[in-house]
Amino acid sequence: MICASCKQSYDLLCANISLKRFNLLDKDRKNNWNCQECLSKQPKTDNSNTLVRATRPANSDEDTDHTLREERNVTTRAKKQRSSPDSVESYVTESKLREIIKQEITQLVSEQLANISLQISGFHESLSFLNKQYDVLLQMVNERNETINTLVKKNDNLESQVKTLTDRIGQVEQNMRSSNIELNGIPEHKTENLIKTIQQLGSLVESPFEDSDILHVTRVAKLNKESDRPRSVIVKLRSQRRRDELLAAVIRYNKNKRDDKLNSGHLGIGGRRVPVFVSEHLTPTNKHLHAAARKKAKETGSKFVWIRDGRIFVRKNEQSPAIFIKNEESLKLIM
Incomplete structure (x- = not known):
């Protein structure tokens, strides 16, 4: 509905008009409709011409009938209820509604922006803290990497030195065995005489020993304790030259006796014959x-x-x- 006086627009609910009534209104009434605010501003109509009933005592039936007839001739006019200020203010125009909505939205947006601003400030502080921690960790990692690289270089050098020292120690140990020979396959006996066995070997291969040639004879522990082979015999000779002479004599003997190479029977050991091998220690x-x-x-x-x-x-x-x-x-x- 549009007010004919103020030209403001109202919806039916604010204008206090039902949908049924609105449909019954003709075009003229719609065009001449006034809102409650404009109606309250219009001056009141003059009621000086209104008939007033005469005051007479009701003491007879005639008077009573006369009074009733006069009351029938009186035009009664419904009193208009004056709208109170509260009812006027209850009608909200479109512009006021827009203003209210705008204020509410502005307030809501301001509150939300304030919350977002606080959250952003918190995120900024957290990021600053994390950046500082990251810088500290990065510095620590770089220091650790430098330390690791240094240790790796030192470790490589140490491994090289250890390998060199191991080779040198191995060479020294081998040089200490330069005058030794090792015999494998000689059966073990509780009453064995290893010195006589070695002398028998020298005589057999035509490289006899003198008493000063043999410095020490012994058996050594097995590398593999589960093996059933007899323990090796280690002979320490007077010199490396004497060792080489004996080894060369054993090689010649085995070449000349391909069908009957050196064995335990040749050394005077009874029982089953088993091969005997002579080599460097x-x-x-x-x-x-x-x-x-x-x-x-x-x-x-x-x-x-x-x-x-x-x-x-x-x-x-x-x-x-x-x-x-x-x-x-x-x-x-x-x-």
Whole structure:
């Protein structure tokens, strides 16, 4: 509804008009409709021409009838209720409604922005703290990396030194065995006389021993305690030259007696005959390396594996050069 006086727009609920009544109004009444606020401002109409009933005592039936007839002739006019200020203010115009909504939204947005601002401030403080912690951690990591790199270099140097020292110690240990020979396969007996057995060996291979040639004879513990093979016999001779003479004599004897190589029967030991092997006395490391070289030579078809002065050599065949097996990496050279 649009007020004919103030031209303000009202919805039916604010104008206190039901939908049914609105549909019954014609066009003129809609165009001439006034809101309650404009109606309250209009002046009151003059009631000087209104008929007033005469005051007469009601003392007779005639008077009573006359009074009733006069009351019927009086035009009664319904009193208009004056709208109170509260009822006027209860009608809200579109502009006021927009203003109220705008104020509410502005207040709500301000509160939300204030909360967001506080949250952003908190995030900023948290990020600043995390950045400081990250810088500290990054510095610590860089320091640790430098320390680790330094330790890695030191470790590499130490490993190189340890390897060098290990090789030197191994060489020294091998040099200490330079005048020793090792016999494997000699059966053990409680009443055995190892010195006489060694003398019997020298006589057999035509390299007899003198009393001063043999400095010490003993058996050593097994590397593999579960093995049923007899313990090795270590003979310490007077010199490396004497050792080489005996080894050369054993090699000649085995070449000349291919069908009856050196065995326990030749050394005067009764019982079942078992082969006896005479070789240089190697360190445990070189023994392990010698066994690995023999195994690799067998796999690759290499014909010759021998030891000279504590060093291990492998040769593929008569025409190929000798390969010095210094360590386990050298085994890769056997092809």
